[in-house]
Every structure is written in C-alpha cells, then in structure tokens.
Amino acid sequence: MTKALPIMFQGTHSDAGKSVIVTAFCRIFAQDGWKTVPFKSQNMALNSYITVDGKEIGRAQGVQAEAAKTMATTDMNPILLKPNRGNQAQVVVHGKPYKNMEAGAYRQDFYQQGLQMINDALERLSEDNERIVIEGAGSPAEINLNDREMVNMRVARMANAPVVLVGDIEKGGVFASLVGTLQLLEPEDRDRVIGVVINKFRGDVKLLESGLQWFEEYTGKPVLGVVPYLQNLNIDAEDSVILDQYTSQQNHEKEIDIAVIQYPRISNFTDVDPFFVEEDCYVRFITSADQLKEPDLIILPGSKNTIDDFQFLQESGLASKIIDLHNQKNTRIFGICGGFQMLGESISDPFAIESTKALSDGLGLLPVQTTITKEKTTVQSQGQINFCDKIFKVEGYEIHMGSSMISEDGEELITTETGTDGCKNKDEDVVGTYFHGIFHNDELRETLINEVRKSKGLAPIYERVSFNQLREEAFDRLADHVRAHVNIGFIEEKMIEFQKRSVIK
Missing domain, CATH: 3.40.50.300 (P-loop containing nucleotide triphosphate hydrolases)
Incomplete structure (x- = not known):
C-alpha cells in the first residue's frame, strides 16, 4: 500500500x-x-x-x-x-x-x-x-x-x-x-x-x-x-495518569507554591508545564480541600465538563476554600478555558451538551456569564494582553464549547484580531482566559511569577528560561x-x- x-x-x-x-x-x-x-x-x-x-x-x-x-x-x-x-x-x-x-x-x-x-x-x-x-x-x-x-x-x-x-x-x-x-x-x-x-x-x-x-x-x-x-x-504528556508523578518528582522547598485543581474531567493539563522548569516554582495537583493549604497561586485548568467539574469543586469543599483564600489572603487565581468559566457567576448548558444539569453557579470571582453552545471553537489564537502595567503579545489555542459574556464592569484581558478574550478583576489577582498555552508565553509567565514574588517580599527574577527552546x-x-x-x-x-x-x- x-x-x-x-x-x-x-x-x-x-x-x-x-x-x-x-x-x-x-x-x-x-x-x-x-x-x-x-x-x-x-x-x-x-x-x-x-x-x-x-x-x-x-x-x-x-x-x-x-x-x-x-x-x-x-x-x-x-x-x-x-x-x-x-x-x-x-x-x-x-x-x-x-x-x-x-x-x-x-x-x-x-x-x-x-x-x-x-x-x-x-x-x-x-x-x-x-x-x-x-x-x-x-x-x-x-x-x-x-x-x-x-x-x-x-x-x-x-x-x-x-x-x-x-x-x-x-x-x-x-x-x-x-x-x-x-x-x-x-x-x-x-x-x-x-x-x-x-x-x-x-x-x-x-x-x-x-x-x-x-x-x-x-x-x-x-x-x-x-x-x-x-x-x-x-515534552507534553498526554495521559492524566502521569499527574501523580508531576507532583512527586519536584523539590518541595521552592519559594512559589502553585496549586492546580485536578477535577475528574481535567483537560489540557499540560498548560501548566512551563512552571515545572522554573527554578522557584513548586507545582501541586490538588483533589481535596485539605490538600489546598495556602498556595501563592491557584490555577483552574481546562475541563471537558465544566458544570460537573464545578459540582466536584462544591462537593469537595474546594470551591468555598478557593473563595476564602481569595477574600482573606488575596491569593492569586488563574483560570483557563473551563477554569475561566468556573471563575464567573454562572454556567448554563441549555442543550445538555456536556451535562444533564442545565444551570450552575460559578465561583463569582469574575463578572462573567457562560453558555455552553452546540458549536465548538477550535482555533489557534494570538493577541495583545494588558497585564500588570505591561502590554505584550501572546499566542495560544482555543478548544471550547461555550461563549462567555462579560458584564459592563468587567475588564477584558486580551485583544485579538476578531475581538477580545478573557477577563480580569480590577486588582488583577483573578484572571481568566480561553487561551490554552497561555503560560508558554515566556514574558507573561515571568511577569506573573514576579508579581507573586513581589507580594511575598521576594526580589524578582528576570531573564527566565524560554520554554519553547527547552x-x-x-x-x-x-x-x-x-x-x-x-x-x-x-x-x-x-x-x-x-x-x-x-x-x-
């Protein structure tokens, strides 16, 4: 043949x-x-x-x-x-x-x-x-x-x-x-x-x-x-069975503690891979509220089923713990795709595309309402991000069945050729985007980590590694x-x- x-x-x-x-x-x-x-x-x-x-x-x-x-x-x-x-x-x-x-x-x-x-x-x-x-x-x-x-x-x-x-x-x-x-x-x-x-x-x-x-x-x-x-x-892993190894093979004594929420239907978890090569970052995958403790940064990754995975956050006590950490400790939170949807005020699935539950609350940390739609967005994306008094270019890719509407008092995150993407709060300590691969952008990742370092009284580290070169x-x-x-x-x-x-x- x-x-x-x-x-x-x-x-x-x-x-x-x-x-x-x-x-x-x-x-x-x-x-x-x-x-x-x-x-x-x-x-x-x-x-x-x-x-x-x-x-x-x-x-x-x-x-x-x-x-x-x-x-x-x-x-x-x-x-x-x-x-x-x-x-x-x-x-x-x-x-x-x-x-x-x-x-x-x-x-x-x-x-x-x-x-x-x-x-x-x-x-x-x-x-x-x-x-x-x-x-x-x-x-x-x-x-x-x-x-x-x-x-x-x-x-x-x-x-x-x-x-x-x-x-x-x-x-x-x-x-x-x-x-x-x-x-x-x-x-x-x-x-x-x-x-x-x-x-x-x-x-x-x-x-x-x-x-x-x-x-x-x-x-x-x-x-x-x-x-x-x-x-x-x-090199990117494909199967989530490797997630336990991700956590166990690291140096726990690093200065920046990053908790990634591992819900049952986690997807595109390799979005956080660039943090593993940073000399000051320790990344943990979290499945229960008692594991969360007090991290410096919480990442809500993608999900194949946003409503059901958000229900997992509620039932496990992670949802209330995340909200408390933000309100009481000003913990930074970053959501990607399904994680971005969970940061908002509501998620509806009127056509039962992903879930049998038609409507769910979100964490309410961003002024965003999401509707799961029949059409799937799959596209390589690029745009300009406005973050921490800097404007720089970012690239990524989108895979989502859903659209998110930002209220008038919300602040958009990324300007693209066709519109905007994502949302952030006024203090920029809660951020959400549909851009998978967002942390593979070296300048954004450096800026985010250094903001965390400043909040902990640590000196910033510049000229970090290029993940794509690695x-x-x-x-x-x-x-x-x-x-x-x-x-x-x-x-x-x-x-x-x-x-x-x-x-x-």
Whole structure:
C-alpha cells in the first residue's frame, strides 16, 4: 500500500511509553533527512492539539509532528475520542465534533466508517512522506476487543508495518507482560513483531542481561533496546495518569507554591508545564480541600465538563476554600478555558451538551456569564494582553464549547484580531482566559511569577528560561538518548524488508 516506509510501536499496556518512543523516532528520522509524519488512527485523550487550520487532534500527535519538524494535520489522528460523561465520549472526526456516542454504539455503528477514514488518511500520508511512525493504543492483546479494534494490529496490517512491542519495566513484570502479549497475538500478528524495547529502565543493565537472553531464547524475538529512564524531559504528556508523578518528582522547598485543581474531567493539563522548569516554582495537583493549604497561586485548568467539574469543586469543599483564600489572603487565581468559566457567576448548558444539569453557579470571582453552545471553537489564537502595567503579545489555542459574556464592569484581558478574550478583576489577582498555552508565553509567565514574588517580599527574577527552546532541545535530547540505546539500523532494515515483501506479493 505505502510509498512511505512505516514502523509501528505498540505497548503491553497504556502508559508503557509508546508516545515518547514514537516522538523520538519522529525526531530521529527527521534528523536523518527523511520527510516524516506520526500517525495514530484513534486516540482517546482530553489533552488535545489545534492544527493551523483550526482542527482538533490528540496532543501527542501534534507534539510528534513538531518533533518530526512538520505541520500537524488531522490525517495524523483522524479519530479522537474525548470522554464526556458516563460511558459516553465525543467522537471527533478529522478535527471536528461528529457526535456523542456510547461505547457499544461506537463499536457497532462506527467501525466500518472508521476503518475507511483510517485507510484514507494513511494513503494520503504515504503519498506525501517518506517515513510514517505509527502509534498503537493500550495493548494489542485485548482479546475481548480485537474483533473490532482499529488502532493496533489491524492498522499494522493495513499499513504493512513491522511492529516493535514496548514494555515498561518501571512497573515490574516486564518479561511476563511482553511474553503474555506475544502469546495472545494471532500467529500472523506475532510474526509481524520484529522485536521489543524495554522502556523506563533504572539501574545497572548488567543485572538484566540474563533475563534478556532468556526472553530472546524463549520467544525468538530480539530485544532491540533497553531505554534508561530519562529525567526532566520537557515534552507534553498526554495521559492524566502521569499527574501523580508531576507532583512527586519536584523539590518541595521552592519559594512559589502553585496549586492546580485536578477535577475528574481535567483537560489540557499540560498548560501548566512551563512552571515545572522554573527554578522557584513548586507545582501541586490538588483533589481535596485539605490538600489546598495556602498556595501563592491557584490555577483552574481546562475541563471537558465544566458544570460537573464545578459540582466536584462544591462537593469537595474546594470551591468555598478557593473563595476564602481569595477574600482573606488575596491569593492569586488563574483560570483557563473551563477554569475561566468556573471563575464567573454562572454556567448554563441549555442543550445538555456536556451535562444533564442545565444551570450552575460559578465561583463569582469574575463578572462573567457562560453558555455552553452546540458549536465548538477550535482555533489557534494570538493577541495583545494588558497585564500588570505591561502590554505584550501572546499566542495560544482555543478548544471550547461555550461563549462567555462579560458584564459592563468587567475588564477584558486580551485583544485579538476578531475581538477580545478573557477577563480580569480590577486588582488583577483573578484572571481568566480561553487561551490554552497561555503560560508558554515566556514574558507573561515571568511577569506573573514576579508579581507573586513581589507580594511575598521576594526580589524578582528576570531573564527566565524560554520554554519553547527547552522543548526543542528536549526533542534532540530524547532522540540522542534513544539512538544510544535502541538498534535503529535493524529497525530500518525491517522497514525496508516489509515493503519489499508487499511489492513481491
């Protein structure tokens, strides 16, 4: 089928590190001069990415496109599932909402249509590129789902791609998970696996050698690499399962305490990533009122379901605690997208787009009223922000189903080419915006942190790190790391061999 040479990475389970390995190979192939693109047929994630033409795809594929030094398109992730409520998800097809579907109906009614979309996207990518790095999802050995799966081995067959199986040794049982996965595959699919990569290794690799030898003898599959755990990799995570690690791996003694509210349907939590590289910022993800304590800055991130997540704030006691901290301690609060909506006076969902509850109060900290609408806004945005006696340019992206009206006494935050965005109070200690990625703007982030420092009697710190530059350096560091520990040459030989087989057939 393909002109481009494909390679596919599948995992023994979710969070095995497939996305990171795919990102590494995207940068490796790009460094070697190949026109490269990532591909994931179907992604389930609340962390999304907006393409230049205003379409929505999985954030991992957008980041992988950046690693490949190419422009992200919806062909790289034609189907995105965004869990909504209960057993339901919003199905996003080529970057635009298709409909909300229950899991059973999706498997039954969307399957053939989805396969055709996937095949067509692969065909287009193959015609225009030289390398396709394909990512699977979950595990290819989900025997209860494999009759109608369209993200693992069926895609590998469609693309005629060799498969590398990735196992995560950090969680333990890596040999059992690799062997078990291989044994549960159909013989045809097992033959497609050219080898395995053991990921997230810590310690002395010599202690692993006897196990590696046993594995190769038992399965007949080569171990193509053991990749040591790479610390402080400034590349966006996709899955919220990593949030516990975000908090636990930091220095708790830093001067600025930032609390991020982790509601059940948190989305685009990577908006706060730039704070992790700041030398004076400690970031905590909070799920209960007793965890909140007295932070210097509270961030309300995005939400897939604003009303239901605000109900979580109320029931957990976080809502009243946040209001008290602002009123009594002048704690700074910053809301993004759904978090911005929660800062307002009311949120209505008259068409039950996100919630069965038609109307909810907000925190009442900004003079804003929000209505959840049927049309979804997805756009890359830019404008001028007026903040702390400074005016500077900011960029971001918007993903929201809803519009927010600011009362006459409210002060708008950002001036854009088409209007305005966001709101702030007169003291500028409560701020809300629809701009995801707002903290990736270095000048704004520096200004905000230094205002917090001044309020604590600390001297400001200027000339802070450029987060976007750190990201680019991280892609190269990741590529160098994987090159050093994975047999790239063998994988490329197999990519060529598989395509020769298809020509012969």
